[in-house]
Amino acid sequence: MEILNEIKFVMPSLSVNESTARAVVSSFLTQADPTVEELSDIRTAVSEAVTNAIVHGYRHKKGNIELTVRLMPKREVYIKIRDKGCGIPDIKKAMEPLFTTAPEEERSGLGFSVMESFMDKLTVKSHVEQGTTVIMRKRLAVHGN
Numbered sequence: 104m105e106i107l108n109e110i111k112f113v114m115p116s117l118s119v120n121e122s123t124a125r126a127v128v129s130s131f132l133t134q135a136d137p138t139v140e141e142l143s144d145i146r147t148a149v150s151e152a153v154t155n156a157i158v159h160g161y162r163h164k165k166g167n168i169e170l171t172v173r174l175m176p177k178r179e180v181y182i183k184i185r186d187k188g189c190g191i192p193d194i195k196k197a198m199e200p201l202f203t204t205a206p207e208e209e210r211s212g213l214g215f216s217v218m219e220s221f222m223d224k225l226t227v228k229s230h231v232e233q234g235t236t237v238i239m240r241k242r243l244a245v246h247g248n
């Protein structure tokens with residue numbers, strides 16, 4: 104489908120870049136005039152995915168995280184977050200609520216559930232030792248002004 108506008112950027116897996124990612128996504132989406140709630144949902148979902156890339160994907164090393172944000176027809180927002188970290192051996196299990204491989208770090212295993220509930224669609228692709236790609240989509244409501 105036709106891409107109306109797009110940004111792509113790459114950042115190293117530093118925890119400070121969780122907020123960088125939120126800010127860049129928010130700023131790009133301003134043109135679509137999302138509601139406060141829509142923007143807050145998207146920011147939270149982006150945070151969860153970027154945090155996962157940092158704390159799980161690049162657990163024992165540093166690497167790059169690639170973020171793509173697109174504005175599609177019918178006010179659809181497309182967000183892709185990609186890492187080249189350790190990958191996920193069992194995606195179905197990883198996406199179950201409360202499943203975590205880092206309980207000692209007080210992770211609650213709810214990141215994917217949050218992404219799923221705040222966005223319309225969530226797709227996760229992953230290969231062990233190659234990395235993980237999370238694609239999220241959300242249709243913004245049509246509103247006057």
Ligand SMILES: Nc1ncnc2c1ncn2[C@@H]1O[C@H](COP(=O)(O)OP(=O)(O)OP(=O)(O)O)[C@@H](O)[C@H]1O
Nearest residue numbers: 155156159160197203204210211212213214215235
């Ligand atoms: N980018 C990634 N690379 C490697 N493993 C990942 C990645 N994202 C998620 N995982 C795996 O999937 C599990 C579930 O992720 P999820 O975000 O739902 O929970 P969590 O990160 O463990 O806890 P929380 O998000 O609540 O702090 C993680 O514990 C981890 O094993």
Ligand SMILES: [Mg+2]
Nearest residue numbers: 151155214215
């Ligand atoms: Mg998480």
